[in-house]
Amino acid sequence: xxxxxxxxxxxxxxxxxxxxxxxxxxxxxxxxxxxxxxxxxxxxxxxxxxxxxxxxxxxxxxxxxxxxxxxxxxxxxxxxxxxxxxxxxxxxxxxxxxxxxxxxxxxxxxxxxxxxxxxxxxxxxxxxxxxxxxxxxxxxxxxxxxxxxxxxxxxxxxxxxxxxxxxxxxxxxxxxxxxxxxxxxxxxxxxxxxxxxxxxxxxxxxxxxxxxxxxxxxxxxxxxxxxxxxxxxxxxxxxxxxxxxxxxxxxxxxxxxxxxxxxxxxxxxxxxxxxxxxxxxxxxxxxxxxxxxxxxxxxxxxxxxxxxxxxxxxxxxxxxxxxxxxxxxxxxxxxxxxxxxxxxxxxxxxxxxxxxxxxxxxxxxxxxxxxxxxxxxxxxxxxxxxxxxxxxxxxxxxxxxxxxxxxxxxxxxxxxxxxxxxxxxxxxxxxxxxxxxxxxxxxxxxxxxxxxxxxxxxxxxxxxxxxxxxxxxxxxxxxxxxxxxxxxxxxxxxxxxxxxxxxxxxxxxxxxxxxxxxxxxxxxxxxxxxxxxxxxxxxxxxxxxxxxxxxxxxxxxxxxxxxxxxxxxxxxxxxxxxxx
Amino acid sequence: xxxxxxxxxxxxxxxxxxxxxxxxxxxxxxxxxxxxxxxxxxxxxxxxxxxxxxxxxxxxxxxxxxxxxxxxxxxxxxxxxxxxxxxxxxxxxxxxxxxxxxxxxxxxxxxxxxxxxxxxxxxxxxxxxxxxxxxxxxxxxxxxxxxxxxxxxxx
Numbered sequence: 001x002x003x004x005x006x007x008x009x010x011x012x013x014x015x016x017x018x019x020x021x022x023x024x025x026x027x028x029x030x031x032x033x034x035x036x037x038x039x040x041x042x043x044x045x046x047x048x049x050x051x052x053x054x055x056x057x058x059x060x061x062x063x064x065x066x067x068x069x070x071x072x073x074x075x076x077x078x079x080x081x082x083x084x085x086x087x088x089x090x091x092x093x094x095x096x097x098x099x100x101x102x103x104x105x106x107x108x109x110x111x112x113x114x115x116x117x118x119x120x121x122x123x124x125x126x127x128x129x130x131x132x133x134x135x136x137x138x139x140x141x142x143x144x145x146x147x148x149x150x151x152x153x154x155x156x157x158x159x160x161x162x163x164x165x166x167x168x169x170x171x172x173x174x175x176x177x178x179x180x181x182x183x184x185x186x187x188x189x190x191x192x193x194x195x196x197x198x199x200x201x202x203x204x205x206x207x208x209x210x211x212x213x214x215x216x217x218x219x220x221x222x223x224x225x226x227x228x229x230x231x232x233x234x235x236x237x238x239x240x241x242x243x244x245x246x247x248x249x250x251x252x253x254x255x256x257x258x259x260x261x262x263x264x265x266x267x268x269x270x271x272x273x274x275x276x277x278x279x280x281x282x283x284x285x286x287x288x289x290x291x292x293x294x295x296x297x298x299x300x301x302x303x304x305x306x307x308x309x310x311x312x313x314x315x316x317x318x319x320x321x322x323x324x325x326x327x328x329x330x331x332x333x334x335x336x337x338x339x340x341x342x343x344x345x346x347x348x349x350x351x352x353x354x355x356x357x358x359x360x361x362x363x364x365x366x367x368x369x370x371x372x373x374x375x376x377x378x379x380x381x382x383x384x385x386x387x388x389x390x391x392x393x394x395x396x397x398x399x400x401x402x403x404x405x406x407x408x409x410x411x412x413x414x415x416x417x418x419x420x421x422x423x424x425x426x427x428x429x430x431x432x433x434x435x436x437x438x439x440x441x442x443x444x445x446x447x448x449x450x451x452x453x454x455x456x457x458x459x460x461x462x463x464x465x466x467x468x469x470x471x472x473x474x475x476x477x478x479x480x481x482x483x484x485x486x487x488x489x490x491x492x493x494x495x496x497x498x499x500x501x502x503x504x505x506x507x508x509x510x511x512x513x514x515x516x517x518x519x520x521x522x523x524x525x526x527x528x529x530x531x532x533x534x535x536x537x538x539x540x541x542x543x544x545x546x547x548x549x550x551x552x553x554x555x556x557x558x559x560x561x562x563x564x565x566x567x568x569x570x571x572x573x574x575x576x577x578x579x580x
Numbered sequence: 581x582x583x584x585x586x587x588x589x590x591x592x593x594x595x596x597x598x599x600x601x602x603x604x605x606x607x608x609x610x611x612x613x614x615x616x617x618x619x620x621x622x623x624x625x626x627x628x629x630x631x632x633x634x635x636x637x638x639x640x641x642x643x644x645x646x647x648x649x650x651x652x653x654x655x656x657x658x659x660x661x662x663x664x665x666x667x668x669x670x671x672x673x674x675x676x677x678x679x680x681x682x683x684x685x686x687x688x689x690x691x692x693x694x695x696x697x698x699x700x701x702x703x704x705x706x707x708x709x710x711x712x713x714x715x716x717x718x719x720x721x722x723x724x725x726x727x728x729x730x731x732x733x734x735x
Contacts, residue, residue, distance in 0.1 A: 239653045240731045251659075253649050421732060467730045478650045479727055501706070529732040 036097070036358055037126060039133075042348040043338030044224045045273055046137035048127060051301030052327035054148025054176075054425040055160050056442075057369045059116035059356035061428040062328040063392040064306060066104045069562075069571040070283075071497050072475030076570045079282045079305035079324060085570035090308040101330060101353030102306050104574070108390055108430055118329025118354050120163050121361035121369060126332055126354060127167060128362070134336070136223040138170045140230065142301035142325065143279045147176035148425045150380055150441035151373055156180060159372045161188055165196040166365055171219055172200050175235035175279045175302060179447045182247045189215065201232025201277065203262045204255040214250055217262045220271060226339045229266035231259065231295075233278040233288075235302055237481045241471075243448055245531040254284065254478055256292050263294040272342050275299060281482035282307070282324040289313035289320035296344055297321040299333060302482045304394070304424045306331055310349050323349065327425060330354060380438040384546035387435055388553040393426040393443065396472065397485050397495075397562075400555050401426055401443055405538070406489025406524075407555065408545035413453045415524035416510060417461070417491045422468065422484030435546055440539055444526075450535035451526045459517040461491065462505055470501040489524075489558060491515060496564035507561070616673065616686040626675055626710065629683040633673055635712050635719035641666065644711050644722035655728040657700040662711040664695030664720075671714040672697050677723075678707035703728050 070080025081089055083103050092098045100110035101117065131137050141164060146157035157180050164172070172193075177185055189200040203217035218231035236254045239247055259276070266274050273296050278285050281302040289298055293315050306326030313320045325333040332352045338345045373380065393399040406418040426443040429435065456464075465488065471481040485495075494507040508515035515521070526538040546552070559577030567580055620632035630636055647661040662672050672695065673686040684701040695713070703709075703726060710723040 237651060240651055240729060242732075244654060244731075251653060253653070257647075464730060470727075471729065476650075481651075527732060 036355070037129060037352065039130065039334055039350055039352070041133045042336035043346065045226050045228060045337040045339045046130075046134040046223070047140055047275060047297075047299065047333075047335045048130060048134075048137055049140045049142060049277075049299040049323070049325050049333035049335065050123070050329070050331065051142025051279075051299070051325045052144040052304055052425065053118065053329040054144055054327060054442075055146060055152035055157075055445075056118055056149060056329045056427065057120045057151070057159065057163060057372075059119035059122060060328055060442075061111055061116060061430060062118075062330055063107045063394060063428045064102060064104050065395040066574045067396040067572045068305075069396055069473070069497055069565055069569065071473045074283055074286075074477070078311050079303065079307050080571040082571055083573040085573070092308065097355065098308075098353065101355075102308060107392075107428075111428075111430060114355055115357035117356065119356045119361070120167060120329070121363075121366040122356040122359040123329060123332065123354055124167055124362035124365040125359045126352065130332075130334060131168070138221060138223070138228070138230065139168050140275075140277045140299055141169045141172040142277055142299060143173050143175045143177060143235070144301065144327075144425070145172070145177070147179060147447075148328075148442065148445060150438050150445055151376060153441070153445040153447070154376060155372065156184065157188065161192050162372070163365070163368065165192065165198065166368060169198050170221070171230045171232070171277060172198060173202050173232035173234050173277045173279055174200070175238060176242070176446075178234075178238050178247050178250075179242050180246075181447075182250060199230075201230060202234040203231055203258050204236060205234050205250050205252055208249050208251050211251070217258075218266055220266065220269060226272050227270045228273040228275065229263075229269075229271035230275045230277055231262050231266065233259065233276055233280055233298075235279040235281075235482070236284070241481050241483065241529075243529045243531065246447070254280070254288065256288055259288065259292045260294075263292060267294055272339055273337060273344060278302075281477075281480065282322065283477035283480055284482070285322045285324070286311060286313055287477045289322050290315050292320075293317035295320045296337070297323065297335060297347075299335070300324045301327075304328075306351060308351050310347075321347065321349070323351070325351060328427060380436065380441075382437040383434045384437060384440060384543050385435045385550050385552055387429055387433055388431055388551060389555045390431055391429040391433075391435075391552070391555075393428075394424055395484065396422075397560055398487050398557055399426075400557060401429075402487035403489070403555050403557050404552060405443065405526075405542060406487055406558075408542040409451065409524040409526070409538075410489050412541050412545055413451065413524040414522070415453055415490070416521045417523045418489035419464070419523060419525040420487040420489070421527050422472070422486050424482075424484055435552065437539070437543065440542055440546070444537075444539045444542070446527060448527055448529070448533070449537040449539065450528055450533045451524065451538050451541050452528055452533060452535050453522060453524050455520050456523045457517065458508070458515040458519050458521065461515065461521065461523065462508060462517070465493070465505045466502050469495060469497070469504045473497040473504065474501075485560075488560075492558060492560070494561040494563060497562070498564040616683070620686070621683050622681060623683060624681060626677050626682050629675060629681075630712060633671075633683070633686065633712060633719075635673070635714060635721075638712055638719035638721035641713070641720035641722055644713055644720060646709060646711050646722055646724040648709050648724055648726050650725075651727045651729055652703060655703045655705075658703050658709075658726060659698070659700050660709055661698040662696070662713075664711075664713045664715070666695065666713055666715040666720060669693075669695035669713055669715045671712075673712040674699065674701060675710040675712065676701055676703045676707050676726075677710055678705050679703060682710075 304327035310321035562579035
């Protein structure tokens with residue numbers, strides 16, 4: 001669907017008139033979309049921040065989760081609030097454009113009204129508009145930028161590298177970037193990025209042998225006479241969550257002692273504003289902000305939480321603001337500081353949804369995107385099937401897209417059960433949309449796509465599920481890796497997220513029969529982290545399944561029974577299974 | 581400069597021959613370090629190992645700092661640093677509690693040496709990494725959990 005602004009406003013009026021779940025006053029009168037992007041500058045030091053766009057160069061649909069449970073001290077706190085609870089917490093009007101951007105509520109209807117989100121040509125227009133009012137503002141890229149689409153995989157990340165240079169990125173920190181291999185990362189950092197003046201920073205990546213910094217820990221910039229430092233924090237668990245062999249000589253980790261050292265160093269060198277550009281994930285950022293002193297703000301990503309306003313975290317010497325800027329190109333964070341007398345006096349923050357219908361495409365960026373896609377057009381546009389179902393991924397336990405993947409794996413591989421990683425990227429499809437090769441690649445485009453079929457004992461299956469559940473629900477954020485629960489096909493189970501490792505998963509059944517510890521099952525999977533794994537790429541397996549089915553209809557979501565989280569938990573709503 | 585340092589060290593093979601021999605399993609830690617009795621390294625549980633070290637019931641101490649990853653990147657080589665701020669530290673031992681033989685390393689320090697050791701240990705599963713320190717005839721301890729995970733599935 002492509003509309004100009006006039007058509008969009010007309011549709012909005014029609015939608016409201018036809019009784020859709022829109023607040024007609026806010027959507028049509030008062031704060032009309034015409035001034036949606038009027039964000040007057042506050043103060044004199046500004047940062048623009050995007051993160052986790054997952055290589056989506058064109059506008060997409062992306063549904064936010066209806067399950068995002070917080071455990072321990074995080075229970076019911078940002079970012080573990082969904083739907084109406086999130087709207088209430090941040091005073092967002094139900095039915096408004098923001099409500100659509102920040103929640104899953106009425107997604108299908110609202111998507112038709114508000115249109116697609118993101119896209120680098122539209123983002124470029126917004127960045128330029130904000131920069132025009134904010135001379136010297138820095139554009140920060142929080143990582144997970146080079147991975148997630150067919151074209152980024154097929155161009156070895158070059159399409160995104162060139163797009164980020166055109167967009168005007170100033171500073172970046174990595175996560176999935178590393179899955180292109182250490183050599184390729186260094187080639188870009190020391191080549192294209194260096195030439196373009198983009199700083200690639202990460203204080204927590206050091207060599208295995210001597211602990212030397214692999215990248216610059218931080219960069220010092222000057223804005224309107226004020227010195228500002230941007231410290232990088234790469235995803236701490238890259239060699240664990242992703243293949244170790246792709247970055248064999250680098251060690252990561254949270255390293256908050258190192259963080260403290262570089263904050264102090266930046267302050268000693270005259271920084272009046274110290275920013276951390278982080279790929280920790282929000283819960284880890286919140287804990288780090290309570291332990292490390294002297295950081296003014298952490299601009300975070302990884303956990304894909306679209307958080308409307310910063311969380312203020314107290315520590316021994318002051319307060320640190322923690323943000324998280326969503327994913328898939330949906331949002332641009334705008335942080336304005338008023339710095340006077342060597343100190344931050346006040347701030348203003350907006351997390352702006354990038355509605356492609358409201359932002360005309362930048363011509364130059366648009367032409368670049370068309371050009372970079374052209375050689376792959378036939379492959380990208382191959383129509384594999386049509387979906388009658390609503391296909392999305394995000395959520396702690398399952399999504400219909402992942403269900404489709406595990407269904408395909410089980411059928412094609414002849415497996416009893418299947419595992420699919422709990423990735424948080426991957427776009428959304430509305431009923432009636434075509435499933436093209438490009439949309440399938442949105443869910444699967446990684447550099448280790450091999451599928452596997454393994455004989456596993458029931459005990460091993462449980463161990464794996466317990467291990468992943470602990471990466472998600474460990475009460476200490478420093479032990480969380482920021483993905484969602486492994487998607488399980490074929491096996492039904494109960495989970496109590498509040499328990500400890502080994503005690504969360506129970507009542508495992510396969511076709512109604514208990515999974516036996518000693519019995520062997522055939523389990524299909526993909527994305528092996530071990531070196532040398534062999535197997536057909538997952539997109540080929542699923543593409544053959546889709547071509548065969550032609551129409552996807554009635555995908556049955558395998559949702560675990562959740563216990564221990566409470567009926568009134570603000571982190572869960574509209575759940576397909578049962579919870580208590 | 582770092583590359584140069586690396587090459588110099590690679591060239592000086594003799595300097596690292598002992599470390600290589602230990603890593604390759606040619607030398608048992610007991611032979612290389614010889615601070616604790618052999619029985620301590622062969623003990624099958626933490627209690628026996630500590631008894632054999634002569635530190636049967638050490639007192640918990642905040643003056644011992646253990647630096648190790650929260651989650652190991654590779655269970656086969658987990659970097660562990662122990663700093664003892666206790667005056668007169670003469671021994672630092674490292675135990676991985678759930679290893680089949682928990683005592684991993686034991687260092688004896690000459691009186692007046694800085695209480696700091698750094699090494700890499702092998703861990704089969706998630707476990708407390710415990711440091712035991714002796715100073716002035718008394719023993720002290722601290723522990724930190726290091727998680728060993730299957731990996732994969734990161735968002």
